[in-house]
Amino acid sequence: xxxxxxxxxxxxxxxxxxxxxxxxxxxxxxxxxxxxxxxxxxxxxxxxxxxxxxxxxxxxxxxxxxxxxxxxxxxxxxxxxxxxxxxxxxxxxxxxxxxxxxxxxxxxxxxxxxxxxxxxxxxxxxxxxxxxxxxxxxxxxxxxxxxxxxxxxxxxxxxxxxxxxxxxxxxxxxxxxxxxxxxxxxxxxxxxx
Numbered sequence: 001x002x003x004x005x006x007x008x009x010x011x012x013x014x015x016x017x018x019x020x021x022x023x024x025x026x027x028x029x030x031x032x033x034x035x036x037x038x039x040x041x042x043x044x045x046x047x048x049x050x051x052x053x054x055x056x057x058x059x060x061x062x063x064x065x066x067x068x069x070x071x072x073x074x075x076x077x078x079x080x081x082x083x084x085x086x087x088x089x090x091x092x093x094x095x096x097x098x099x100x101x102x103x104x105x106x107x108x109x110x111x112x113x114x115x116x117x118x119x120x121x122x123x124x125x126x127x128x129x130x131x132x133x134x135x136x137x138x139x140x141x142x143x144x145x146x147x148x149x150x151x152x153x154x155x156x157x158x159x160x161x162x163x164x165x166x167x168x169x170x171x172x173x174x175x176x177x178x179x180x181x182x183x184x185x186x187x188x189x190x191x192x193x
Contacts, residue, residue, distance in 0.1 A: 011091035012037070012071040012183060015162075017152045018095030020141040021106025027095065027173060028075035035073070036182045040066045042076040043121035051124050056080050071183055092164040094152030095173065099145050106141055 014031060016024040025041060032039035045062045048054050054062075060081045066072060067085035077085065095102075112118070113126040120126070130136060156164040167173040 013067070013069075013088050013090045014073045015077055015085070015089045015092050016073070016075050016095065017077070017092055017148065017155075018097065019099065019102040019145045019148050020137060021109065022095040022097050022102040023105060023170065024095060025075040027093070027177070028073045030177050031093070031180065032073040034177055034180045034182065035071065036184055037071040037073060038066070038069060040072055040074045041121070042074065042078055045081075046078055047121045047124060049123045051130075060084050086162065089162045092152065092155055092162050093173075094156065094164055094166040096149060096152055096166040096168050097170070102145070103141060106138065110137060 012035075014028075014035075016028045016031075018024050025043075028041075029039055040063075045059050045066075046054055059078065063081045063084045066074075067088045074085065110126055110131050113120065114128050114131060117125055126137070131138060133139075152164060152166060155161045156166050165176070167176070
């Protein structure tokens with residue numbers, strides 16, 4: 001974790017950041033459940049059925065609407081609209097795992113989704129052909145991994161940016177999630193919230 005741990009006491013609006021396959025959506029769901037707040041899934045905003053990208057203007061409007069809330073957890077942010085919500089973020093949680101770790105998670109997840117036909121983001125499905133296409137999620141992992149790592153490390157090092165916690169091990173992230181206090185408990189205690 002970064003030094004920001006001590007400075008972040010009561011996060012109400014949290015953004016997850018990390019490589020494709022690092023477990024952002026799973027972690028965001030666990031955090032949102034623990035806090036008792038809204039979960040916002042970036043891929044639900046970004047994709048329409050049939051793997052058609054939602055128009056960027058519509059994405060930005062949806063993000064603005066979600067970010068206007070008092071509390072939420074975004075599982076990720078697209079560069080096309082991060083500027084719309086970043087000013088409202090209380091805390092960035094960076095999953096700064098080694099590339100091999102995120103990649104093996106991504107490969108397992110993609111393989112499972114191909115086998116089971118699991119639906120994701122507005123009814124879309126991953127297929128074997130999609131997994132090996134030039135614009136596949138696996139190719140995206142390789143294209144974006146270093147940039148995402150550099151972004152979160154830069155945020156953690158810059159005191160003028162939103163407080164950023166970097167987790168290098170899933171067990172450390174889980175311990176942090178376990179220690180979170182639900183938002184309802186915070187606001188019912190005198191002097192908190």
